[in-house]
Amino acid sequence: MSKQQPVLFNIGWNACINCGACVAICPQEAGFVSPFDTIAVDRPCDIACLLCEQICPVDTITHVPAPAPATQNGAGVR
Numbered sequence: 001m002s003k004q005q006p007v008l009f010n011i012g013w014n015a016c017i018n019c020g021a022c023v024a025i026c027p028q029e030a031g032f033v034s035p036f037d038t039i040a041v042d043r044p045c046d047i048a049c050l051l052c053e054q055i056c057p058v059d060t061i062t063h064v065p066a067p068a069p070a071t072q073n074g075a076g077v078r
């Protein structure tokens with residue numbers, strides 16, 4: 001079974017009309033929300049269904065691959 005790579009979302013704040021569609025469709029647990037009532041942009045999304053990007057009426061949500069978490073022995077990516 002394939003697993004999506006976690007992503008970090010970016011939102012163009014000047015374009016966002018604060019419609020709430022991205023939050024409404026998001027399958028993440030409650031609280032995956034930014035201070036501006038959009039989907040969260042400060043933590044990785046491990047579902048990465050990208051429904052928020054598809055539903056955004058002003059097409060202002062983008063994403064990048066989330067950085068790999070540091071390993072437990074401290075040998076994280078430098």
Ligand code: SF4
Nearest residue numbers: 016017019020022056
């Ligand atoms: S769906 Fe797009 S326009 Fe609507 S609140 Fe989310 S980022 Fe803003």
